Amino acid sequence: MLVLSVDSSSKCATCAIVNDEGVVSEYTLNNKREHSVLIMPMIEQLLKDSNLIIDDIDGFVVSKGPGSFTGLRIGMATIKGLSFGLNKPYVSVSTLDGLALSLSSFNGIICPIMDALRDTVYTSFYKFKDGKLERLMDYTSLSLEELKDSLNEKGENVIFTGDGVFKHKEFLLENINNCSFASNHVNVVKASSIGEIGLELLKEGVKDDDNSSPLYIKQPQAVRELNQRLQMKSEAQ
Structure with missing residues (x-):
């Protein structure tokens, strides 16, 4: 089984192709550029350099977080779009699980x-x-x-x-x-790690659906600040 995995939960953008034998290919960029600009070109280049096309992929894996709210939404939307467009399964995996696996x-x-x-x-x-x-x-x-x-x-x-x-x-x-x-090279999230976990889940028949959403442990700061202002306003009345 050949799976494409993506992690955009931190400032690092990473994508990988993995199978039962290990990592086929992987790209990792840790330069703080916007994930919305990076992710699709990275996937396209990864497939090209691996002599594959998107139809060769059997399933998809995406990080569900925790992490950057914006980054998680971009990664999830990208993988959902590929999954539904190709009618192939996807599964979400925690970034923390991927870090621990290393x-x-x-x-x-x-x-x-x-x-x-x-x-x-x-x-x-x-x-x-x-x-x-x-x-x-x-x-x-x-x-x-x-x-x-x-x-x-x-x-x-x-x-x-x-x-x-x-x-x-x-x-x-x-x-x-x-x-x-840990050594510095494993302190950075790797798509291959969540890909390895996701591959086993997909082989077991585990998959997400269109209701799947990122793992938001905390509300976005803007929402928290708004709730605080509303609470203060309510208390003052």
């Missing part, structure tokens, strides 16, 4: 963190058991203090990965026991 050899808690602004991160905790990635908690957003308390309470070795590492590494080193950090 650290399958670690014996301890794998903690991907994505920057959620204002000293908070999107995260979940993982372990590999019997060769499979196991998520230990639901996807969530935590303040750095909450993250520290949760991990120190577990008392296990922990490894961090994700774009939140670059911003918060000093705090993590000073406040979390027995912690280490």
Whole structure:
């Protein structure tokens, strides 16, 4: 089975083609350009350089987040359009799952963190058991203090990965026991990682439908600020 995967949940834009044997091809750009400008040209070039056409693809995989609200909408809309236009299935996978998959050899808690602004991160905790990635908690957003308390309470070795590492590494080193950090090349989301997860799901018959939507752990900042203003106005009346 040949699948095309896309992740646009962070400032990084990445797409890949994977099959049962591994990664066929992959492009990753980490230069902050608008995903709406990047994604379709990347897919077209990826197919061309792989000597494939879009009809050769058997299914699609897209990141559902958490991450950038705009980026997630662009990625989801792109893959939905390709899926429905070609009448081929697609499945959405969490970016956090993809980040954790890259650290399958670690014996301890794998903690991907994505920057959620204002000293908070999107995260979940993982372990590999019997060769499979196991998520230990639901996807969530935590303040750095909450993250520290949760991990120190577990008392296990922990490894961090994700774009939140670059911003918060000093705090993590000073406040979390027995912690280490993934190499820089796996701190960036890779479409091949979510593609590997999605490939197995599609082979099992798991797929999304037209009601699928991105994983919004927090409301967009503009919505939160509007709700705050409405609440203050209501209280003042």
